[in-house]
Amino acid sequence: MQNNYIYYGTNTSPIEVEQFIDHMTEVNLGLQQNDKKGTPLCIWGKHGIGKTQLVESIAKKKGFDFISVSPAQFEEMGDLLGMPKIIDGKTVFAPPSWVPTSEVSGILLIDDINRADDRILRGIMQLLQNYELVSWKLPKKWHIIATANPDGGDYSVTPMDNAILTRMMHITLKFNHKDWAMWAEGSGVDSRGIDFVLTYPEIVDGERTTPRTLVQFFESITLIKDLKSKLSLVQLMADACLDPETSAAFIAFVKNDLANLISAEVIINANDFNKEVIKPLKKVVKKGSLRVDILATLCTRLVNYLTVNNINPDKEQLNNIKAFLLLDLLPNDLRLITAQEIIDSKNKHLKVIMNDAKIAMLLLDKM
Numbered sequence: 001m002q003n004n005y006i007y008y009g010t011n012t013s014p015i016e017v018e019q020f021i022d023h024m025t026e027v028n029l030g031l032q033q034n035d036k037k038g039t040p041l042c043i044w045g046k047h048g049i050g051k052t053q054l055v056e057s058i059a060k061k062k063g064f065d066f067i068s069v070s071p072a073q074f075e076e077m078g079d080l081l082g083m084p085k086i087i088d089g090k091t092v093f094a095p096p097s098w099v100p101t102s103e104v105s106g107i108l109l110i111d112d113i114n115r116a117d118d119r120i121l122r123g124i125m126q127l128l129q130n131y132e133l134v135s136w137k138l139p140k141k142w143h144i145i146a147t148a149n150p151d152g153g154d155y156s157v158t159p160m161d162n163a164i165l166t167r168m169m170h171i172t173l174k175f176n177h178k179d180w181a182m183w184a185e186g187s188g189v190d191s192r193g194i195d196f197v198l199t200y201p202e203i204v205d206g207e208r209t210t211p212r213t214l215v216q217f218f219e220s221i222t223l224i225k226d227l228k229s230k231l232s233l234v235q236l237m238a239d240a241c242l243d244p245e246t247s248a249a250f251i252a253f254v255k256n257d258l259a260n261l262i263s264a265e266v267i268i269n270a271n272d273f274n275k276e277v278i279k280p281l282k283k284v285v286k287k288g289s290l291r292v293d294i295l296a297t298l299c300t301r302l303v304n305y306l307t308v309n310n311i312n313p314d315k316e317q318l319n320n321i322k323a324f325l326l327l328d329l330l331p332n333d334l335r336l337i338t339a340q341e342i343i344d345s346k347n348k349h350l351k352v353i354m355n356d357a358k359i360a361m362l363l364l365d366k367m
Helices: 014-033 051-062 118-130 177-187 191-199 211-220 227-241 244-255 264-269 273-285 292-308 315-325 332-344 348-355 357-366
Strands: 041-044 065-069 083-087 090-094 106-110 142-148 169-173
Touching: 014 041, 014 051, 014 142, 014 169, 014 177, 041 051, 051 065, 051 106, 051 142, 177 191, 177 292, 191 211, 191 244, 191 292, 211 227, 227 244, 264 273, 264 292, 264 315, 273 292, 273 315, 292 315, 292 332, 315 332, 315 348, 315 357, 332 348, 332 357, 348 357
Parallel strands: 041 142, 041 169, 065 106, 106 142
Antiparallel strands: 083 090
């Protein structure tokens, strides 16, 4: 069934969302220093795409305090405003326990904001406008970020009218398999799972198949060293959390021996490059027509491994990286893209690759 999902803001990758949040937190801090209110942000996206985890990781990276609250769990206004008590003959409210009190910079995440009851949403409006409610206010240096699922489809959400929408700035997070693979490399996700997603990125767009459920599945197979020997168990776990099409694709991935691709670690540390890299690689990618998709997966894994682990290659490792880039198997456009990504990566140690005349000429030809 085709759903006419309603999103707001530009479709972006996780990296662009991070840039957006970085910029707007600086803007909001500047506004607060001039006794002005900041602007809350709202990240839209399908379920399981990683909105909440992304905001939490950004807060951690920036050294911010982080508090997440889910207003869908609020049943009474007291859950938002706090409970009344009598002090000196006057009724005042004791703020809820989740309300931030720290004076250091922080992010208050209103998670799945449009899953809240309409009455709760109306109560949140004042918080979005003034960074305070009748009973409590956010400390200075705190920022409000909300997440939301799209309207207009099969999600159980409360429509937000323009009075709420215009209190926030909006951006939409879309899945990007290369960005996900970079995150997965640094988060210890099973390498076979990363290879699968990079080889078949189109599968991450189902009702049950999401980045979140894929990670659940990959975690469940981590202890199984030989997937082929436990294929029925692997399928049982895949069926438990993924769409049938994804489950079938992964089983085929294992049966075709694609779950045992050469690792980036083997590529850069090979003592005999021909024996350890070229020969096994040819067996996988030269079955019938050239499997460019598998070569693209290996190229991305190599770039991510070098970047995430901040590899400072010695002479032998450098020679192996160059040998891989100059493989006859690699189509020229893929070779160029991979060389450029290595040079442009956050790992500054890799710029030495430009010293190789052939690779330098490759990049200069692009220019």
